[in-house]
Amino acid sequence: MPNQTASLPLAGVRVLDLSRVLAGPWCGTVLGDLGAEVIKVEHPQRGDDTRDWGLRVGATQTSYFNSANRNKRSVTIDLQTADGQRIAQALALKCDVVLQNFRHGGAEKFGLGYEQLKRHHTSLIYCSISGYDPTGPEAARPGYDLLVQGEAGLMALNGEAGRPPLKFGVAAVDLFTGMYAAQAVLAALFERQRTGTGRHIEMALFDCGLMIASYYGLEALMTGQDPLRYGNAHPSIVPYGVFDAEDGPLVITVGNNAQFDRFCREVIERPDLAEDDRFRTNITRTKNRAVLVPEIDRELTRRKRAVLLERLKNAGIPCGEVLGLHEALTSERATASGLVTHLPHPESGEMQVLSPPYRLDGARPPVRHAPPSLGEGTHDVLRSLLDLDDTQLARLEADDIV
Template sequence: MSRVLAGPCCAMVLGDLGAEVIKLEHPGRGDDTRDWGIKVGSTQTAYFNSMNRNKRSVTLDLQNADAQKIALDLVRKSDVIIHNFKHGGIEKFGLGYDQVKEVNPEIVYCSITGYDSTGPEASRPGYDLVVQGETGLMHINGEPHQPPLKFGIAAVDLMTGMYSAQAVLAALFQRQITGRGRHISMALYDCGLMISSYYGLEALLMQKDPPKYGNAHPSIVPYGVFDAKDGRLVITVGNNSQFERFCRDVINRPDLAEDDRFKTNLKRTENRSILLSEIQRELSLRTCRALLQNLAAVGIPCGEVVGLYDALTSERTEQGGLVVDFPHQEAGTVSVMAPPYRLDGVRMPVRYPPPPLGEATQDVLHDILELSDAEIARLKSVGAI
């Protein structure tokens, strides 16, 4: 019973790992993201499709008493509920945790909100961009001269979805031992703060904001994106022996490795601007291809910086089976990203492509709740489905 990104991401993770996921949506508008971004047919978009593979869509108008009964009947047959209604909003439909556990005490119930559901901001709506601002994440992105900058994707929403899926799996595992369900409460703010990781702990130690480094690393030099003669590449020199090989065998500057200012990583960090100026001068004289070959030959992690389309259509992506095409009744074909999980060496499959709005309503009500065709027709006539 979730929409947009965090909740749908959680449910998609579980679906990728084999769960049968029923997505409950409003009959008219569906998930908000069905109206965001590039259209795929009449009820889907690339935005929606990115978070809704391996699910089936059932439309219920939860304002309708008949629809509320259907939802509760589905709860009786379910292991997990995921929702991201505003604090207190789901109880008016009879689907709050205390209400649900009366009919299914083994339920694992995951509530995703913007802020601590027990605190003074419990009723505040949660938005990824707002939380990126409030948790300091925007202050660690970009180059030093830039104003605060958000992540390119909704990182807080996505991480909250993944954290939530981990919690659901842990609760299911514990339920096998105890026979009891759990109420999981997740907040975007909490998860957003966790993303700051080592930057956050450094801010506490320094008692001020750490500096921004753009594509460089705050603690390792040279490590980042560099300009070659004909393009950009990532070079990650992780230790002193790699630095010696880099200077000697890649840029033909053994003098830099012998310079006391650059002997250790701590010294290289202290003299970052001087060293990077010398390195960049050398790299700009060489092609990406030559540099990548030489870096790989001496065991230094590296890679070319390419566009998103090039990455998605690359040989590496194709060989990994990371993008799957499905026939689509309106768009002809729809591309879906495959799950990242491999179990026993086999990638988990896309069992269901992202569903058109309400595509499984009749099947789910008939097969799972065993409603008759006549009852399904009645529910449709009164606007419940």
């Protein structure tokens, strides 16, 4: 059987993932998807917090845990013990990258801080993830996605006008932070090829939360006030959003003036709207959305969704149905693209995980390792990297260190 890792970009890179919950593990998963060997360190009894979140998959896994921990091995080490700390330190010195999101000062307490490891491993790339600026007055404050969504203004721009603040449906700040962290690690790995030295990367959830605001953030700075909320509509493009046909919702994205002209004439059969000076350009349509959108709504609700989708397609206007999540995951589009991987599971029979989103030379990277059960890789990893024998491993197990 060919080596599935050898042809991937990060083949040969080893990552020690000391993080838990979502932002850090998401970074580790991105690196693992691209071919890195990722060793996830967990507490011998409790494991990652997310092994107790979501729907149960076997004895030690859940839907939440599995979403952020594919392509990893699980090694259980009690970092509260001196022997456990020595093992983790030794593993770190065998790795190219260390990820951690301990509370402020926690890594140093275990002898796993950047400066402590750097003394013995100058080429180490070390990524710390915290809630807030690690050099500021809130450095020791725990950070959680929901907190940052509120404090970074994301809840205030999400949802419908006149309604209470609304969080994103998923932990968007954690996910973006994990992706930004992975980008920074990749840049540091590239730089290390030239210089031979490592980097200390520091990521804060609050910083990444503000980045998500993107163009909304710049508008707030320019106007000195919060942007209006438009729900499923777009703040700068009209018509662009979710609309109701006679028999259900659909997405319509009219991206330019030529598309708007075709939309009016060929889709809703209202050439008068295309010829109205109030609606000739996107800027004037945005200013007059309160007049235009009700007219569009009235025409759309008189027509079947299938008819509208066909007309929109023929007019060259991007459009689509609004699907439920299960419907989307099991759609012909997702199935044909291989976006869900089915893997055997020793307890539940089968597990499903999302596949890596990349295509490399036309092929999607495989899920080389299923999300691991707690401690499944402990013996293999400690034997191969630290040369521990069966007697040593048995003693460590007897003392609840691994």
